[in-house]
Amino acid sequence: MGRGVNPEIIPKRRLYTGAEMPAVGLGTFGxxxxxxDQVANAVYGAVQCGYRLIDCAAVYQNEAQIGEVLxxxxxxxxxxREELFITSKVWxxxxxxxxxxxSCRQSLKDLxxxxxxxxxxxxxxxxxxxxxxxxxxxxxxxxxxxxxxxxTTWRQCEELVRMGLVKHIGMSNMTIPKLEAVLPLCEIQPxxxxxxxxxxxxxxxxxxxxxxxxxxxxxxxxIGSPSRPERDRTAEDVADTQMPEIVEIAEAxxxxxxxxxxxxxxxRGQIPIPFSVKEPQYISNLQCAAEDPLTxxxxxxxxxxxxxxxxxxxxxxxxxxxxxxxxxxxLDGTITK
Ligand SMILES: NC(=O)c1ccc[n+]([C@@H]2O[C@H](COP(=O)([O-])OP(=O)(O)OC[C@H]3O[C@@H](n4cnc5c(N)ncnc54)[C@H](OP(=O)(O)O)[C@@H]3O)[C@@H](O)[C@H]2O)c1
Numbered sequence: 607m608g609r610g611v612n613p614e615i616i617p618k619r620r621l622y623t624g625a626e627m628p629a630v631g632l633g634t635f636g637x638x639x640x641x642x643d644q645v646a647n648a649v650y651g652a653v654q655c656g657y658r659l660i661d662c663a664a665v666y667q668n669e670a671q672i673g674e675v676l677x678x679x680x681x682x683x684x685x686x687r688e689e690l691f692i693t694s695k696v697w698x699x700x701x702x703x704x705x706x707x708x709s710c711r712q713s714l715k716d717l718x719x720x721x722x723x724x725x726x727x728x729x730x731x732x733x734x735x736x737x738x739x740x741x742x743x744x745x746x747x748x749x750x751x752x753x754x755x756x757x758t759t760w761r762q763c764e765e766l767v768r769m770g771l772v773k774h775i776g777m778s779n780m781t782i783p784k785l786e787a788v789l790p791l792c793e794i795q796p797x798x799x800x801x802x803x804x805x806x807x808x809x810x811x812x813x814x815x816x817x818x819x820x821x822x823x824x825x826x827x828x829i830g831s832p833s834r835p836e837r838d839r840t841a842e843d844v845a846d847t848q849m850p851e852i853v854e855i856a857e858a859x860x861x862x863x864x865x866x867x868x869x870x871x872x873x874r875g876q877i878p879i880p881f882s883v884k885e886p887q888y889i890s891n892l893q894c895a896a897e898d899p900l901t902x903x904x905x906x907x908x909x910x911x912x913x914x915x916x917x918x919x920x921x922x923x924x925x926x927x928x929x930x931x932x933x934x935x936x937l938d939g940t941i942t943k
Pocket of ligand 1: 632633634636637661662778779800801825827828829830831833834862864880882883884886887888890891918
């Protein structure tokens with residue numbers, strides 16, 4: 607293979623259903639910085655270069671453009687549908703009775719697909735904000751997490767599996783207390799958990815909990831999301847690509863620090879979904895999973911460098927009466943009301 611990576615050499619992860627998915631994928635959230643067409647063009651290039659997993663979502667507002675590109679990839683004979691693993695997500699404003707089916711059908715239509723491989727509940731509550739809003743924006747209709755409301759949404763996701771519209775369902779932005787409350791109620795278990803994971807935010811308890819329950823962790827912001835929107839930045843945030851441990855290991859391997867974040871992620875066992883619209887970046891982000899692994903000592907050094915630094919705090923989803931963004935993440939071990 608010329609430009610890019612042979613997808614055969616990219617490691618795979620096996621889900622509890624027995625289905626396999628690639629150990630690295632491409633993110634598609636343009637972070638209010640890259641246009642839908644730029645992201646869609648990157649999807650074409652990335653699939654040409656060997657990517658087989660694409661992480662989509664209705665709220666990224668680019669599924670229609672990505673759908674056009676997927677059609678071109680199929681028409682041009684670059685890839686067949688069954689070789690791709692496509693995810694999508696129901697956004698917070700589509701949780702109500704009957705709405706999940708509507709949202710999924712829209713994503714299927716936009717993406718030009720007859721099924722989605724893995725369909726997530728993007729956030730575990732129906733609180734939403736306008737795309738591109740600032741960090742102080744609050745929706746007066748926002749409410750704390752409710753097991754009952756979540757299960758109304760999840761029951762609809764289960765129905766999507768039975769209808770054959772999606773192959774697997776997953777949860778995102780969950781906590782252990784929320785999982786403890788809902789997993790026993792699920793008729794179809796989540797196959798994956800999409801969660802923030804990067805060297806300065808390793809979430810070891812939640813990661814181990816997911817693995818123990820045969821739920822595949824998928825790591826978002828795997829490079830520490832250096833291009834994230836302003837609303838998701840605070841003065842205390844750690845930049846993963848500037849952590850001394852990451853920089854020194856990158857020097858030893860003669861690669862960019864971003865690549866070390868991804869090697870660590872793949873070797874730890876989560877599936878990183880790095881975003882990039884730049885060909886040299888997205889090629890190295892894929893290739894790094896198949897060559898020059900980190901040593902055990904390097905893996906341990908990164909493990910010890912965890913800073914518990916959450917970047918996507920979710921403060922725009924807070925409800926009236928909530929104290930601070932920490933309330934979204936059940937830090938005292940029970941579901942915060
Ligand atoms: N489930 C959820 O709630 C959720 C939340 C957030 C994200 N996600 C998903 O996770 C994906 C990834 O997260 P993210 O986009 O926030 O962050 P990320 O992948 O950690 O960071 C992406 C940025 O890193 C830089 N980069 C990428 N590859 C690089 C390389 N090889 N060398 C140097 N710099 C590199 C690029 O910056 P420049 O553009 O400046 O070059 C790029 O924009 C999203 O696209 C989305 O699909 C899901």
